[in-house]
Each structure stands twice: as C-alpha cells, then as structure tokens.
Amino acid sequence: MLNPVLTIAIPLGLSFLSVILKKKRGWVLLAAACANVVMLFFLEKGEVVIGGFRAPFGINLILDAYALAGMAVAGTLFLAAVLVSRDKAERFSTVLLAALAGINGMLLTGDLFNLFVFMEITAISAYLLSSAGKKPEHSFNYLVLGSVGSVFYLLGLILLYSMTGTLNMAEMSRLAGSMEPAALAVPVFLIFTGIAVEAKLIPAGGWVRGVLGNSDSLTGALFASVYSGAALFVFGRIFADVLLSEGAVQIVLILLGLLTFAFGEAAAFRQTSIRRILLYSSIGQSGLAAMLFATGLIFPAVLVIISNSVSKFVMFTTAGKITEIHGTDDYRELGGLFRGNRLIGTAFTISALSLTGIPLLFGFYAKLNVLAAYFNGRNYFLPAVILILAMVEGAYFIRLLIRLWTPGKEGEEPDAGAATKGTGLFKPVGAAVVFILSMAILAAGLLPDHAGEFISSDGGLPGGDAPSINLSLTKGGQ
Amino acid sequence: MIRIASLLLILIGLYGIFSTRNIIKILIGINIMELGVNIFIITVGFVKDGLAPILSPDSLSSALNYVDPLAQALVLTSIVIGLGITALGLVFARKIHAKYGTYDLNKAGGGEDA
Numbered sequence: 384m385l386n387p388v389l390t391i392a393i394p395l396g397l398s399f400l401s402v403i404l405k406k407k408r409g410w411v412l413l414a415a416a417c418a419n420v421v422m423l424f425f426l427e428k429g430e431v432v433i434g435g436f437r438a439p440f441g442i443n444l445i446l447d448a449y450a451l452a453g454m455a456v457a458g459t460l461f462l463a464a465v466l467v468s469r470d471k472a473e474r475f476s477t478v479l480l481a482a483l484a485g486i487n488g489m490l491l492t493g494d495l496f497n498l499f500v501f502m503e504i505t506a507i508s509a510y511l512l513s514s515a516g517k518k519p520e521h522s523f524n525y526l527v528l529g530s531v532g533s534v535f536y537l538l539g540l541i542l543l544y545s546m547t548g549t550l551n552m553a554e555m556s557r558l559a560g561s562m563e564p565a566a567l568a569v570p571v572f573l574i575f576t577g578i579a580v581e582a583k584l585i586p587a588g589g590w591v592r593g594v595l596g597n598s599d600s601l602t603g604a605l606f607a608s609v610y611s612g613a614a615l616f617v618f619g620r621i622f623a624d625v626l627l628s629e630g631a632v633q634i635v636l637i638l639l640g641l642l643t644f645a646f647g648e649a650a651a652f653r654q655t656s657i658r659r660i661l662l663y664s665s666i667g668q669s670g671l672a673a674m675l676f677a678t679g680l681i682f683p684a685v686l687v688i689i690s691n692s693v694s695k696f697v698m699f700t701t702a703g704k705i706t707e708i709h710g711t712d713d714y715r716e717l718g719g720l721f722r723g724n725r726l727i728g729t730a731f732t733i734s735a736l737s738l739t740g741i742p743l744l745f746g747f748y749a750k751l752n753v754l755a756a757y758f759n760g761r762n763y764f765l766p767a768v769i770l771i772l773a774m775v776e777g778a779y780f781i782r783l784l785i786r787l788w789t790p791g792k793e794g795e796e797p798d799a800g801a802a803t804k805g806t807g808l809f810k811p812v813g814a815a816v817v818f819i820l821s822m823a824i825l826a827a828g829l830l831p832d833h834a835g836e837f838i839s840s841d842g843g844l845p846g847g848d849a850p851s852i853n854l855s856l857t858k859g860g861q
Numbered sequence: 862m863i864r865i866a867s868l869l870l871i872l873i874g875l876y877g878i879f880s881t882r883n884i885i886k887i888l889i890g891i892n893i894m895e896l897g898v899n900i901f902i903i904t905v906g907f908v909k910d911g912l913a914p915i916l917s918p919d920s921l922s923s924a925l926n927y928v929d930p931l932a933q934a935l936v937l938t939s940i941v942i943g944l945g946i947t948a949l950g951l952v953f954a955r956k957i958h959a960k961y962g963t964y965d966l967n968k969a970g971g972g973e974d975a
Contacts, residue, residue: 496935503942510949519956520969526953527878530891530946534871534898537939541898541932545905550931 384427387446390419390454390487398480409473415480416462419487423455430493438493439551445493449685453490453616456689460608460696461486463820467700467813468601475512475601482508482605486613495540495550495625498617503533506581509610512602513594521593528590529580536577539570543626546570556625568632574621575636581614583669585643595662600703603658607665607699608692615669615688619676623684628677636677641768643670648772652779657702657712660779664738665695667776671753671769678765680756686749686835693824694734694746697817701731704809714783719790726814730821732784737824739777744828748835864904870897882966884954888947895943899936906932 397415401408428451431444461483465472472479485504492498506529513522544550546566547558559567579587595606622628628636647667654660668691675684705720706712721728737746750773757766809817827834874894878887906929914930954964961969 496938500938500942503945507945507949510953514953514956519953519960520966523884523950523953523957523966526946526950527887527891530943530950531875531878531894533942533946534874534891534894537898538871538901541902541905541935544932 385422385425387426387431387444387491388433390422390426391484391491393418393422394480394487395484398477398484401476401480408476409469412472412476412479413465413469415483416458416465419458419483420462423451423458426451439549439554442497443493443551444491445552446491449616449620449681450490452685452689453613454487456616456692457486457490457609457613458483460604460612460692463696463816464601464604464609464700466816467604467809468599468703469812471515471599471601475515478508478511482512482610486609489613489617490620493552495543495552495555497550499533499536499540502536502578502581502617505610505613506533509581509606512605515599515602516594516597518593518597521590521597525590525594528587532577532580532587534577535573539573539577542570542573543567552620552625556627559626564628564630564632567626567628571622571626571628571632571636574626575639578614578618578621579639581610582618582673583611583614583643583666584673585639585646585670588643588666588669591662591666592659595665595699596656596659598658598699598703599707600700603661603699603703604696607661608696611665611669612688612692615672615676615684618673619681619684622673623676623679623681627679633677637674637765640670640672640674640677641765643667644674644772645768646670648775652775654779655713655715657705657714657717657783658699660714660783661695661698661702664776664780665691667772668695668738674765675753675756678757678760678762680753680760682835683749683752683756686752690737690746690749690824693820694738697730697734697821697824700813700817701727704813714786718786719788721787722790726818727809728788730818731787733821733824735780735784737828739780740773742828743825745824745831745834746828748828748831864901867897867900867904870894870900873897884950884957884964884966887966888950888954891950892943892947895939899939899943902932902936902939906930 394415397411401411404411426446428446428448430438431446432438433442433444435441437443461479465479482505485501485508488501489498489505492501510522510526510529513525516522540550543555543559546562547555549555549558575584576586579585580590583591595603598606622636644667647663647665647670651660651663651667654663668687672684672687672691675681675687702712705717709717709720711717721731733744737744740747740750750769753769754766757763757769871894874890874892874897877890877893881887881890908926908928911926911928914927957966957969958964963969
C-alpha cells in the first residue's frame with residue numbers, strides 16, 4: 384500500500400524536474416498524470432501524520448472515501464485533458480504538474496492552513512493557465528479576485544484560530560460544534576467568499592466569464608471540470624463536515640447556492656456561444672452542489688459534481704476544438720456540424736442529455752438522488768426550484784443539440800453547412816478519450832447502483848480524530 | 862488598537878482594489894490588504910510581555926509566558942505567497958501593457974465582452 388503523501392510529492396518533484404528536462408517535459412507530465420491515476424488504486428486509507436507531530440498539533444492528511452472520490456474525479460479528468468491536448472499541455476507541463484500536486488493536497492489535507500497553501504498553489508497555476516487564452520486582462524481579473532478571496536479565507540481562518548486555538552479540521556469541527564452559531568457567522572462567510580472564487584459561486588465568480596469564455600480545449604476542460612470539481616469537494620469538506628452551519632447562516636448559504644444555480648441557468652439560456660452556454664451552466668451546477676452541501680446532503684452533491692465534471696469535460700474540450708477549427712463557437716453558424724463528426728457528436732449529445740437529466744444516463748441518477756434526498760427531508764420548495772431550473776437547462780441544451788445536428792431550417796432541404804468542413808475535430812487519441820468518457824456516463828447511468836457503490840466504497844477510518852465524512856453512511860435515498 | 866488598525870488596512874486595500882481600474886494601483890491595493898491580514902495574524906499570537914518561543918538557558922520552563930509561534934509561522938508563509946501573487950500580477954500587467962499600451966483596465970478591454 385502506498386502513502387497518500389506520494390500523490391502530492393511526486394507531481395511536485397516532477398514539476399521541478401520538468402524545468403530541467405525541457406525536451407522531455409511532455410512525457411514527464413504524461414507519466415505523472417498516469418502514475419497519479421494508477422496510485423489511486425493502491426493508496427492506504429486513513430490518516431497520515433506529517434513531520435512526526437500528531438494531530439491536532441501537527442499537520443495530517445486524511446484519505447477517506449470522500450477525498451478518494453475527489454482525487455479520482457480530478458485525477459482521471461486531468462489525465463484525460465493531458466491526453467486530449469498533448470501539444471498544448473506540453474507548454475504548461477511545469478504549471479500543470481504543480482497544479483496536480485496542489486489539487487491532490489487540497490483534497491487530502493486535514494489542516495485548514497495547509498489547505499490555504501495548497502489552494503494558493505492551485506490558484507497560481509490556474510492564473511498561469513488562464514493566460515493561455517491570450518487575454519491577459521481576464522487573467523489579471525482572475526488574479527485580483529483570487530487574491531481578495533484568499534485574503535478573506537485567511538482572515539476567516541485566523542478568526543477561527545483565535546476562537547478555537549486550532550487549525551486542525553477534526554479538532555475544529557469538534558470545537559466549533561459546541562460554539563454559538565452566531566459567533567461562527569463572520570468566519571464562515573469570510574471562508575465562504577474565499578472558496579467561492581474557485582468554486583465559481585455568486586459573490587466571487589466574476590472571473591469565469593472572461594476566462595472560460597476564451598478557453599481552449601485544454602484550459603476549458605481543466606477549469607470547468609478538474610479545478611471546479613476539486614474546489615467543490617473542498618467546499619463540501621469545509622461546509623458539510625468541519626463548519627456545520629445552522630439557522631440563519633445555513634439559510635443564507637443555501638440561498639447563495641440557489642441564487643448561483645438560478646443565475647447560471649438563466650444566463651446560459653440567453654447565450655449563443657457554446658462556451659458561454661457551458662460556462663454559465665457550470666456556474667449553475669456549482670450553485671446546485673454548494674446548495675446541497677450547505678443542506679448537508681453529501682452523497683447527492685458528490686454525484687452532481689461527478690456528473691457535471693465528466694459532462695463538462697467532454698463538452699468543453701469539444702467546444703474548444705470547434706473554436707480552434709471553425710474560428711467561432713456561435714452555434715447558429717455551426718448548424719449540422721456533428722453530421723461530419725458523428726462520434727464526437729454522439730459523445731457531446733450523451734453528455735448534454737446526461738446533464739439535463741434524461742433517464743438511463745448518469746445525470747438522471749444524480750438528479751434523482753438529489754430530489755429523493757430532499758423529499759426524505761420533507762423539503763418541497765427546493766426540489767420544485769430544481770425541477771423548474773432543470774427544464775430551463777433542458778431547453779437550452781436541446782436547442783443547442785438540434786442546431787448542431789441539423790443544418791438548415793425546418794422543412795428546408797439541408798445544405799451541407801458546417802458539416803463539410805472540418806471533419807475530424809480531434810486526433811484519434813483525443814476522440815477516443817472523449818468518447819470513452821461519454822460511454823462511462825452511459826454505463827454509469829445504466830448501472831447506477833454499481834456506480835453509487837463504487838463512489839461510496841467503504842472509507843472507514845481508524846481512530847476517532849478524523850473528519851467524519853464517510854460517504855457510505857451519508858448516502859441519500861435512491 | 863493594532864488589531865483595529867490592521868482591519869482598517871484591509872478595508873483600505875479593498876477600497877483601493879475596487880475603486881480604481883489602474884492595474885498597478887490594484888496590485889498595490891492587494892498588497893495593502895495582505896499587509897493588513899498579516900498584521901492581524903501577528904496580533905492574534907501576541908502576548909503582552911511575552912518571550913520568544915525558544916527554549917534557552919534563560920527560559921527553560923515551558924510554563925513561561927510565550928508568544929504564539931504558530932501565528933508567526935503562518936505570516937511567513939502568507940508573505941511568501943503574497944510575493945508570488947504580486948510578481949505574477951506584475952507579469953500580467955506587463956503583458957497587458959505590451960498588448961494594449963495602457964495600464965488602464967477600462968481601455969484594455971477588461972470590462973466589455975470577451
């Protein structure tokens with residue numbers, strides 16, 4: 384069995400090595416991404432003490448089923464992104480390797496300040512990646528929001544430290560549980576704002592439009608699935624495990640999630656650029672996941688994150704490639720595009736339909752879990768809102784799909800349109816990766832119980848001083 | 862007192878960031894804000910008449926009045942991160958200047974559509 388710390392140390396070490404091995408850095412990156420996925424199968428679950436100081440005095444890493452699920456999603460999609468756009472990824476090898484280390488660290492750490500450090504590593508690599516879009520002003524915007532967010536996070540963290548005297552998550556969770564909820568309100572909101580930047584939630588998601596709206600096949604996939612998936616897992620760790628809120632604070636958090644969800648879906652409906660549709664839909668899904676975490680529904684939230692990350696990966700890489708080849712991603716000009724690219728078209732369609740919650744696809748299982756969990760809790764307002772917004776989502780995705788499959792207007796003779804030029808959006812490897820991921824959505828949708836078991840596979844932890852998220856216990860209704 | 866001053870610095874920094882569209886001034890705002898947080902962290906660990914948290918012949922007992930060393934360690938890390946962010950921000954500032962010939966975000970097209 385391997386020590387989980389290796390998943391941080393190896394990419395970080397190779398990141399420095401890749402500076403020296405300039406010629407071979409693409410291979411170093413690929414090897415690290417593959418090794419990261421392979422390592423996931425052999426990691427030893429439980430707590431790792433760093434530096435010989437036991438928690439709560441030292442920093443520890445926690446590998447439970449929740450962290451493992453996060454690492455599996457982020458790691459697999461990271462590898463997929465590197466495989467699909469290897470030429471682009473090679474330029475950013477050093478940055479990407481540091482990002483991988485940061486993401487794994489973020490998901491593993493059991494210490495709030497350590498989390499801050501890993502979030503900064505990830506964020507700085509994200510600023511650098513965003514500069515690939517050739518729009519430095521958007522990267523700068525992102526950097527400003529990111530650093531304001533991190534200052535807020537740090538301030539909230541230090542307030543908590545002065546109240547409880549610890550930075551360890553498990554200890555903090557224990558101490559915060561016995562405190563007045565009102566006393567926690569200020570640090571909770573400060574930390575919320577800090578994480579909201581990366582998780583694309585409403586008070587701090589202003590950078591998304593500029594950065595993701597100009598993303599290419601590599602950065603779009605990374606930002607929309609790898610980074611945002613990891614950030615949401617961190618959000619869940621903090622707000623559904625360490626700082627459980629109740630009363631007014633919880634209601635405000637739920638409302639912020641709901642507002643983000645509604646804003647994202649409504650804004651997506653009005654867009655005509657494929658990437659814009661996708662980015663607003665991503666904001667919406669992040670809001671949904673945050674709302675679920677704030678309500679305490681961990682398993683449905685994890686399903687939503689996984690379903691959204693995989694679907695968005697397929698769709699953003701495709702949209703990025705479309706833009707590179709056709710020079711535009713306005714779907715009105717791309718009628719019939721998928722006729723010449725049936726394989727990718729099918730993958731894109733499966734992903735979009737899964738997000739809208741069509742039965743037999745994984746997204747349906749996720750939505751069903753969300754609704755069942757809310758109904759079990761005798762909550763009928765939030766499911767109603769979710770269903771209405773799901774209809775909006777269905778409407779714009781189906782409009783988009785119809786246009787991309789059928790050239791010309793209804794009843795007219797179809798002209799070749801975009802179908803003739805640019806067959807073969809991807810190189811074979813990229814096409815295979817994208818197609819396999821969409822097949823995974825289909826397979827997981829056909830066998831939802833196996834998928835659910837797989838995700839929540841037993842994460843029992845030794846000792847009582849670990850954060851308490853254990854997916855198999857918090858499973859919602861199915 | 863110092864604690865209030867540090868919170869004031871954070872607010873000044875925040876105002877600086879959102880009241881101007883000049884890239885360099887925004888970066889200065891970020892730095893003021895980070896400075897405020899760093900001072901705040903130090904005040905959390907401060908103990909009046911406290912000793913340096915080092916075991917020495919003069920202070921052998923752990924029961925003495927030590928200053929909290931953890932806060933200082935946090936500030937060290939936070940300063941380094943702040944430095945990295947500032948450096949990267951300046952790189953973006955140079956890139957924007959090279960592309961648009963201005964340090965004004967409004968003129969650099971940061972506000973309008975992509």
